[in-house]
């Protein structure tokens with residue numbers, strides 16, 4: 053990385069307070085297990101007419117009234133063909149997040165995101181216990197990064213690790229057992245087994261599922277089609293490479309199609325019944341920020357203004373755009389149980405109105421507007437789908453707010469978390485927890501389908517051969533590592 057970019061990164065990083073305790077032992081490599089202390093700078097606020105209110109997160113807030121009215125509002129789509137990060141524009145929060153993660157030229161997915169692969173599968177039955185597995189994983193992690201650095205050094209590389217990779221092939225086999233059982237119960241022999249996977253990472257889930265079906269039920273295998281929908285060109289290439297690298301994997305070629313496209317650009321009607329996998333993809337979908345007036349309880353929608361110097365200024369507006377407004381409406385209408393609010397429970401709200409406790413605005417709430425739009429895509433183009441989705445149900449050490457994201461980068465192999473999503477685009481992973489209670493109801497309302505939500509642990513208990521991932525002392529990392537993950541399935 054050249055030095056102007058490096059200094060820009062650090063300018064951005066330390067303009068927004070970095071969290072303390074950056075060093076992470078291999079034991080806490082997990083996206084879901086990071087722990088650090090946060091130091092938060094109180095927000096500065098300035099209100100003005102016409103419903104626009106803005107927030108600058110440092111000590112000398114600059115007045116941006118003039119810029120706010122003169123700068124155009126742009127979307128991530130508008131910026132797709134731009135090679136430079138935008139200046140003198142304003143964007144809704146979800147658009148900024150999408151641009152920061154997915155811009156083909158400077159987005160996080162195009163540059164630094166890599167999914168860890170352990171190489172050989174772990175032989176859990178010969179590993180002493182959980183801590184020994186952590187140590188082994190730490191060693192493999194270092195080896196993996198050393199090999200990448202030998203070819204392409206990158207001090208800002210981001211590394212994910214997912215259950216698909218850590219527990220391969222066993223996690224893939226777990227999902228395959230679920231798919232084949234449900235296929236045989238309801239669709240066989242009248243329909244083929246068609247599996248779509250959105251966001252397939254290294255393509256490991258696809259290979260593990262196809263291996264399992266070929267080895268356990270050749271008749272079903274002959275009727276299986278696996279289609280990947282992948283936004284990242286680099287990952288789509290890698291999936292193809294992994295599919296064709298070994299003779300064993302090559303055998304699956306006629307069963308696989310890799311479509312390099314964002315699910316949000318999907319335009320093909322699929323009338324056949326199909327399973328639709330979405331494993332750890334929702335967490336990077338753009339969210340909108342909404343905060344509430346503590347007196348009127350009316351929402352205000354958040355965005356960011358990027359000035360001529362590339363500085364970020366967060367603002368809130370009383371006008372809610374149609375996408376966020378629809379989410380709020382659908383959630384209100386569809387929820388079968390009370391959903392959390394940054395205003396607190398009704399009982400607390402009355403307390404808050406005690407003069408000493410009065411605040412002007414709530415903390416922001418991050419609402420999954422893109423996820424709702426993904427359900428629209430399923431409903432419109434895949435009417436006979438059955439969703440199998442898994443993601444984090446909670447995340448520690450997120451930025452302030454309800455359903456707020458974790459925002460972090462890595463510098464020289466150390467994780468550096470920050471306290472706002474509005475940071476140098478492309479260098480930060482921005483990932484959200486999923487409130488499964490809320491999104492189950494929204495999914496039902498949008499698609500009209502029935503669903504089941506269960507914890508990752510319950511799903512694994514039900515469908516895995518858990519002895520495969522048991523260490524010698526009886527611990528089972530497949531059960532214990534993803535305690536903060538849940539699954540949503542169409543039934």
Ligand SMILES: C[S@@+](CC[C@H](N)C(=O)[O-])C[C@H]1O[C@@H](n2cnc3c(N)ncnc32)[C@H](O)[C@@H]1O
Nearest residue numbers: 214216251252253282283284314315331332333
């Ligand atoms: C955290 S990785 C998970 C990979 C894999 N599912 C696993 O569990 O190992 C997220 C994946 O989703 C893909 N992705 C993110 N947004 C997408 C979109 N809008 N359309 C298609 N793929 C997307 C990413 O490129 C990446 O492959």
